[in-house]
Amino acid sequence: SRSASTSSSSTSASSATSGSTGAPSRLIDWMEARGAYLLPGDHALRLDLVCKVNGLEAAEEYFLSLPDMxxxxxxxxxxxxxxxxxxPEKGLELYEKMRTMNIVPNTLVYKNLMSLYLKAGQPEKVLKxxxxMRGNGIQTDNFTYCILTESHIMVNGLESTKKFLEDLEKSIPxxxxxxxVLANNYNKVxxxxxxxxxxxxxxxxxxxxEMFAWHNLLSLYASSGNLSEVKRLWVSLSRSSRSGNSLNRALT
Structure with missing residues (x-):
């Protein structure tokens, strides 16, 4: 029966979350056990944690166990x-379902959708x-521009993307x-x-x-065999931060 199915689904979802070891998940479990009313954002966080800890199937079960509200x-x-x-293919199916339900996409939905199209080998749909997204007044961010740049390269090529970034500089930082992203693709060819x-x-x-930026540049220079730039960057890094100095001494 439907009620039995719902009960079974709820039990599976509960079992999935109980195995989670993350502090955020334990906090949500604690809140729910004490009768706290969980908001949709709380359920979204738990669903993400279930997926990370217990896998996609458990996340699907948890989602199905949620009341429609x-x-x-x-x-x-x-x-x-x-x-x-x-x-990715199931994600695209889910997005089509969301459209039929008139669920208005937000920034995160669009970001996930762009990732889905890129992973599904449909970069032209990322551009669209x-x-x-911009036409609907949804705020863009660096992540969306990174996916856009990667997709632009796949659709239009490296030189066109270089021109795209040059034009972009005129309107935003x-x-x-x-x-x-551009450099990595130049390295590949x-x-x-x-x-x-x-x-x-x-x-x-x-x-x-930003240490991650330094490390990213160092990695890309190293992968291209550009040792002179690797050394130059190490010197600049060691002058810019104490951690850079420590790292430099450890590796020289």
Whole structure:
């Protein structure tokens, strides 16, 4: 019967979350055990944790166990993110269902959708989704621009994407990571001189206090065999931060 099915689904979902070891999940379990009313955002967080700890199937069971009132854009978006990581084709099916239900996409939904299209080998749809996102007044961020840049390369090629970033600079500050996406793709096709120019641009605009940016540039220079730039960057890094000094001493 339907009630038996719902009960079974709820039990499975409860079992899935009970195995979670993350502090956020334990906090949500504690809140629920004491009768706290969980908001859709709480369920979305739990769904994400279930997926990370217990896998996609457990996350699907948890989603199905939720009352309809808690199946909001937040919980749908969380499930969409799970599919983006594990089964892009099912994620695209879910998005079509969301459209038929007139669920209005938010920034996270669009980001997950763009990831789904990229992983499904449909970069041209990433470009269309980005334009739809902007047309609907949804705020974009660096993550969406990174996916857009990767997709632009796949659809239009490296030189066109380089021009795209140059044009983008005229309207907004371009994050350093977009130039590293370009550089990485230049490296893949052996155009190391152009990769170096892109990395120099990334270095120019990056926050010098952001260690991840330094490490990203070092990795890309090393992968292209550009040892002179690796050494130069080490010197700059050691001058910029104490951790850079420690790391430099440890590796020299």
């Amino acid at each position: 808690h199946k909001s854009v937040k919980t749908y978006s969380s499930l969409l993110n799970c599919y983006a990581e594990h089964k 989704t980005f334009e739809e 371009v994050h350093w990571s977009l130039y590293t 052996g155009q190391f001189d152009k990769a170096e120019l892109a990395l120099k641009k990334a270095e120019e605009v990056m926050d010098k206090g």
